Structures are given as C-alpha cells and as structure tokens.
Amino acid sequence: MRSGRVRLAMLPERDSGPRAVEPKSPPEPDAATRALLAEENRKALKKDVEKLYDLAAQLKTDVEKTDSTTVLSLALLKKAEEIEKLAKHIKGRAKL
Secondary structure (H helix, E strand, C coil), rough: CCCCCCCCCCCCCCCCCCCCCCCCCCCCCCCHHHHHHHHHHHHHHHHHHHHHHHHHHHHHHHHHHCCCCCCHHHHHHHHHHHHHHHHHCCCHCCCC
C-alpha cells in the first residue's frame, strides 16, 4: 500500500530562446534630405492629382454620352473605381 505522499516531478526549465530585439528606428534625415523628400512628394502628388483630374473629366464625358435611362457600363464603373483608388492614394500621400 502506498503512503499518502505525492511525488513531484522536476520539470525542466523552459528555454525561451533568444529574445526578440526591438528594431531600431532609422535615424532622422537631415534638413537637406527632408527638403528633397518633401519636393519629391510634392511632385508625385501633383502628378497624381493631374491624373485624377483627367480620369474624372473622361468619366464625366462618358457619362454625358450615356443615355440616362440605361444602366452604366462596366467600363464606366471600372473607371470610377480607378478614380476612387487614386483619390485614396492621394489622400494617403498628402498626410505625409
């Protein structure tokens, strides 16, 4: 018959392995680099806005050619989606 004692087994310590090192953030760019990046961003933003304007004008022309009693074509819907995607891209770039 066994006594009322409980045996405790020794569990091996868990090896958590190498600890994750937090990535270092890149160094802050100097004033000249920031100015260059801002200028590049401004040029890209201007180019995107011009493209958005052209697409919107094309869509307007296409809609005016379409009979208002008919359903919009798939091409018009795709162009509207492209405009929406570009507008969101511009909005994100403008926040920089």
